[in-house]
Amino acid sequence: xxxxxxxxxxxxxxxxxxxxxxISLLSEHPFFVLHALGASHRxxxxxxxxxxxxxxxxxxxxxxxxxxxxECKPECFAECEVIFSGLDADVAGPIEEAFRSAEFAVFSNAxxxxxxxxxxxxxxxxxxxxxxxxxxxxxxxxxPLQKGFIVTNANCSTTGVVVPLAALExxxxxxxxxxxxxxxxxxxxxxxxxxxxxxxxxxxxxxGGEEEKMxxxxxxxxGGISESDDGVRSFDMHARQPLRVSAQxxxxxxxxxxxxxxxxxxxxxxxxxxxxxxxxxxxFTSDAWTASCPSAPRHTxxxxxxxDRPQPRLDRDxxxxxxxxxxxxxxxxxxxxxxxVLANNVAxxxxxxxxxxxxxxxxxxxx
Ligand SMILES: NC(=O)C1=CN([C@@H]2O[C@H](COP(=O)(O)OP(=O)(O)OC[C@H]3O[C@@H](n4cnc5c(N)ncnc54)[C@H](OP(=O)(O)O)[C@@H]3O)[C@@H](O)[C@H]2O)C=CC1
Ligand SMILES: N[C@@H](CC(=O)OP(=O)(O)O)C(=O)O
Numbered sequence: 001x002x003x004x005x006x007x008x009x010x011x012x013x014x015x016x017x018x019x020x021x022x023i024s025l026l027s028e029h030p031f032f033v034l035h036a037l038g039a040s041h042r043x044x045x046x047x048x049x050x051x052x053x054x055x056x057x058x059x060x061x062x063x064x065x066x067x068x069x070x071e072c073k074p075e076c077f078a079e080c081e082v083i084f085s086g087l088d089a090d091v092a093g094p095i096e097e098a099f100r101s102a103e104f105a106v107f108s109n110a111x112x113x114x115x116x117x118x119x120x121x122x123x124x125x126x127x128x129x130x131x132x133x134x135x136x137x138x139x140x141x142x143x144p145l146q147k148g149f150i151v152t153n154a155n156c157s158t159t160g161v162v163v164p165l166a167a168l169e170x171x172x173x174x175x176x177x178x179x180x181x182x183x184x185x186x187x188x189x190x191x192x193x194x195x196x197x198x199x200x201x202x203x204x205x206x207x208g209g210e211e212e213k214m215x216x217x218x219x220x221x222x223g224g225i226s227e228s229d230d231g232v233r234s235f236d237m238h239a240r241q242p243l244r245v246s247a248q249x250x251x252x253x254x255x256x257x258x259x260x261x262x263x264x265x266x267x268x269x270x271x272x273x274x275x276x277x278x279x280x281x282x283x284f285t286s287d288a289w290t291a292s293c294p295s296a297p298r299h300t301x302x303x304x305x306x307x308d309r310p311q312p313r314l315d316r317d318x319x320x321x322x323x324x325x326x327x328x329x330x331x332x333x334x335x336x337x338x339x340x341v342l343a344n345n346v347a348x349x350x351x352x353x354x355x356x357x358x359x360x361x362x363x364x365x366x367x
Pocket of ligand 2: 089109110111155156184185187188345
């Protein structure tokens with residue numbers, strides 16, 4: 001998919017949970033080369049190995065160990081073409097905009113720009129077609145941009161559920177309603193995150209803003225792009241075939257991997273059988289794989305037959321955390337079909353998605 005050119009990249013929020021996963025993955029990437037790291041003023045000017053509280057199972061890659069952490073200012077990243085952002089959402093908005101204005105390609109995990117009508121919200125296994133919004137985003141910037149843009153990836157729980165939903169819509173037409181109950185890992189809240197006193201021996205039935213994000217982001221991701229007669233593009237928010245989504249989000253004492261119980265009703269009657277649903281999920285191939293993105297999972301969705309899978313401890317590393325696990329596909333007595341999804345929140349739910357998005361942008365000639 002790519003010539004021999006190496007592309008220098010920077011990571012913002014490099015000391016955080018998502019930033020560390022970016023570094024682990026990018027240190028072995030075939031054409032993205034880690035070049036600069038940024039974090040808060042608390043970490044800036046320190047060697048990365050001194051600034052970070054490293055929580056990955058593999059050691060700190062040697063390529064970054066002795067890099068000096070920079071402040072998150074575009075001039076400190078001048079040699080980079082691509083910026084991956086794992087910034088805290090409290091600060092991500094204006095920092096990412098400053099990098100876009102300075103003509104960087106920015107791939108963000110933060111929620112700040114997901115609702116922007118000109119920013120693609122891309123789950124790379126689902127809606128790579130939304131990159132078509134980038135020329136308009138550049139043109140509407142003041143002054144217009146040549147190279148800069150922002151692409152965000154989705155909330156980690158949204159990412160897990162939209163992949164099977166997209167597979168089902170591709171096979172059986174629009175989904176009319178979807179009910180989701182999540183069991184979310186503590187790594188979703190960053191480090192140190194939820195205190196052990198709150199989460200051990202416990203379930204917390206509230207994650208601020210999460211349900212609203214799932215219910216809204218799903219519509220943007222599964223919707224298409226419409227174009228008016230005068231050529232203005234907009235995300236159609238699944239409006240042509242309205243989809244209703246209800247989410248209930250819970251924090252559970254799991255380190256990594258979000259589990260979600262999902263029930264769906266299809267618009268088309270009669271609905272597919274559980275066996276037809278299993279076959280559609282297994283045969284789903286992502287655009288990212290078709291585009292030969294090196295970080296895309298070969299098998300997008302694995303469907304378990306065992307009645308007690310997927311489980312976070314056993315299944316979160318499926319395809320290096322890039323694949324989605326589904327199990328317990330069965331009839332639902334209220335809607336049509338119900339099943340369980342497991343997605344690695346830090347990999348495909350965060351860093352891996354951004355990296356595949358950047359690979360897609362390279363394959364489409366946008367970078
Ligand atoms: N964890 C997950 O599963 C997912 C996270 N996300 C999103 O990704 C982003 C990162 O999450 P996560 O890694 O969990 O968060 P962490 O809290 O672990 O890390 C936050 C990072 O932001 C940096 N930072 C904080 N304040 C500033 C500042 N003023 N200027 C520059 N840098 C700053 C921190 O640097 P320092 O160490 O110096 O303080 C740190 O590197 C968030 O927006 C989150 O919502 C999205 C999907 C999944
Ligand atoms: N809120 C998610 C992680 C996250 O940061 O989501 P978002 O990027 O949508 O704010 C969780 O706690 O599991």
